[in-house]
Amino acid sequence: MPTVFLALGGAKLPDVNDALRKSFYFHCQRAKNEQQQPPQILTGRANMTTSTPVVSTTLDYPRRQGKVRDVYDLGDQLLIVSTDRISAFDWVLPNGIPSKGVVLTQLSRFWFNQLSVDNHMISTELPTTGEWDDAARENLAGRIMFTKKAEVIPFECVVRGYLEGSGWREYQDHGQVCGIALPGGLRQCDRLAEPIFTPATKATSGHDMNVSFEFMVNALGADVANQMRDLSLQVYNQGSLLASERGILIADTKFEWGWHDGKLILIDEVLTPDSSRFWPANDYRPGQAQPSFDKQFVREWLMQSGWDRNSPPPVLPDDVVQQTSDKYLKAFEMLTGHALTSGG
Numbered sequence: 001m002p003t004v005f006l007a008l009g010g011a012k013l014p015d016v017n018d019a020l021r022k023s024f025y026f027h028c029q030r031a032k033n034e035q036q037q038p039p040q041i042l043t044g045r046a047n048m049t050t051s052t053p054v055v056s057t058t059l060d061y062p063r064r065q066g067k068v069r070d071v072y073d074l075g076d077q078l079l080i081v082s083t084d085r086i087s088a089f090d091w092v093l094p095n096g097i098p099s100k101g102v103v104l105t106q107l108s109r110f111w112f113n114q115l116s117v118d119n120h121m122i123s124t125e126l127p128t129t130g131e132w133d134d135a136a137r138e139n140l141a142g143r144i145m146f147t148k149k150a151e152v153i154p155f156e157c158v159v160r161g162y163l164e165g166s167g168w169r170e171y172q173d174h175g176q177v178c179g180i181a182l183p184g185g186l187r188q189c190d191r192l193a194e195p196i197f198t199p200a201t202k203a204t205s206g207h208d209m210n211v212s213f214e215f216m217v218n219a220l221g222a223d224v225a226n227q228m229r230d231l232s233l234q235v236y237n238q239g240s241l242l243a244s245e246r247g248i249l250i251a252d253t254k255f256e257w258g259w260h261d262g263k264l265i266l267i268d269e270v271l272t273p274d275s276s277r278f279w280p281a282n283d284y285r286p287g288q289a290q291p292s293f294d295k296q297f298v299r300e301w302l303m304q305s306g307w308d309r310n311s312p313p314p315v316l317p318d319d320v321v322q323q324t325s326d327k328y329l330k331a332f333e334m335l336t337g338h339a340l341t342s343g344g
């Protein structure tokens with residue numbers, strides 16, 4: 001993949017405040033969507049357009065790369081950078097999606113501020129002091145979150161308000177979803193009488209696996225499992241009510257929880273198009289698949305591309321990249337009521 005590197009001078013530092021007073025290494029890798037271009041060294045800001053996706057960052061801290069986020073360990077805090085990487089069918093695709101990472105961070109910020117639940121967010125601003133280079137600021141702006149460092153509880157807390165995806169498939173085969181029996185005669189994408197909690201294990205590699213609530217109780221104890229279920233349902237109910245007033249149905253979503261100072265807190269991203277199915281309320285027609293604001297569009301393109309899902313995925317065409325970026329931006333705008341700027 002053609003890449004562009006940008007290196008700025010710096011030093012390894014023990015904590016955020018120190019880091020911000022001194023300079024540091026920032027090394028940013030941006031991918032062009034055209035695969036055939038040779039690598040290019042940037043010498044200034046002139047080429048750093050916001051339409052060029054940021055697919056990888058390297059700051060001078062211990063880094064863990066998830067499929068989408070670069071997570072830096074700052075000691076007592078984390079610095080989570082949402083890149084423009086996109087994953088589908090457990091593969092990270094070769095293209096980045098312009099602005100996607102900023103949408104993810106800013107939408108999570110919006111929800112953390114709206115939702116009445118303890119969460120990991122500390123700040124989404126780069127402090128104004130300190131020698132963060134202009135180019136580093138430009139690349140990181142809007143896509144970072146300083147967070148509390150939690151002990152992650154390895155369950156994906158999935159809440160479904162509508163019947164689609166693996167829930168719909170399981171219902172067709174067995175009349176239930178993750179051990180929860182549902183009434184007969186439901187159609188694809190039907191709204192459920194009550195949202196249901198259908199956890200999955202958070203696999204360190206490969207697929208997450210749907211499990212029953214009893215499995216979660218056995219693993220974590222009834223108290224903690226009940227708390228995670230009740231809080232997940234509460235957050236879904238609060239979020240989906242607000243979203244529906246703004247024209248978006250949140251069909252389903254997944255949350256992650258962690259321990260911090262002996263308290264259960266909401267971590268990771270929340271109610272974004274990556275962690276949820278978002279449907280335009282106006283076009284909702286149960287009994288069929290729905291148009292969506294999430295990456296379903298990319299999944300569909302991949303499925304019709306002839307890709308076997310066992311080998312590296314194909315490059316997305318420019319118009320698919322652009323339309324996907326537009327969908328993320330549109331979801332952000334509808335939910336928050338304003339257009340995205342790098343500062344949110």
Ligand SMILES: Nc1ncnc2c1ncn2[C@@H]1O[C@H](COP(=O)(O)OP(=O)(O)OP(=O)(O)O)[C@@H](O)[C@H]1O
Pocket residue numbers: 065066067068069070071078120147148149150151152203204256258267268269
């Ligand atoms: N406050 C937090 N404390 C500790 N870890 C966190 C916190 N918030 C998020 N994380 C972890 O950071 C990672 C975010 O990266 P990303 O979402 O790209 O990973 P992923 O590919 O979805 O998942 P994973 O790499 O865990 O399989 C996740 O592993 C998540 O569990």
Ligand SMILES: [Mg+2]
Pocket residue numbers: 066268
């Ligand atoms: Mg994740």
